[in-house]
Amino acid sequence: MVNHEFVKKRDDTMSAITKRSTIYFDPALHRALRVKAAETSRSVSEFVNDAVREKLSEDADDLAAFDERSPEPLISYEEMLKRLRAADGHIWRLFRKSVASDLARIPEQVGGS
Numbered sequence: 001m002v003n004h005e006f007v008k009k010r011d012d013t014m015s016a017i018t019k020r021s022t023i024y025f026d027p028a029l030h031r032a033l034r035v036k037a038a039e040t041s042r043s044v045s046e047f048v049n050d051a052v053r054e055k056l057s058e059d060a061d062d063l064a065a066f067d068e069r070s071p072e073p074l075i076s077y078e079e080m081l082k083r084l085r086a087a088d089g090h091i092w093r094l095f096r097k098s099v100a101s102d103l104a105r106i107p108e109q110v111g112g113s
Contacts, residue, residue: 018045033047033048
């Protein structure tokens with residue numbers, strides 16, 4: 001199982017244990033980020049940390065989903081197409097039956113109004 005704890009922690013204040021890094025932003029993006037930080041009384045670093053944490057969390061969720069499905073048997077592309085074609089015929093029959101039922105009710109709805 002993937003350990004997701006590192007991406008789920010959230011510090012509301014910058015802790016004493018931080019690492020410094022240089023990031024080069026597009027000027028318009030940097031300006032928007034500084035304005036947003038000032039409007040919300042947060043630092044640019046907090047916004048960047050939150051964005052990176054969120055992105056890593058999404059990736060960790062994807063990895064967890066892969067881990068959960070790892071016991072499932074692998075099937076070939078051809079086998080998947082075969083299964084989809086078989087299901088499509090069944091789905092199409094259900095769809096036609098549903099549409100026929102809906103069409104049969106139209107005179108009742110028109111006459112009843």
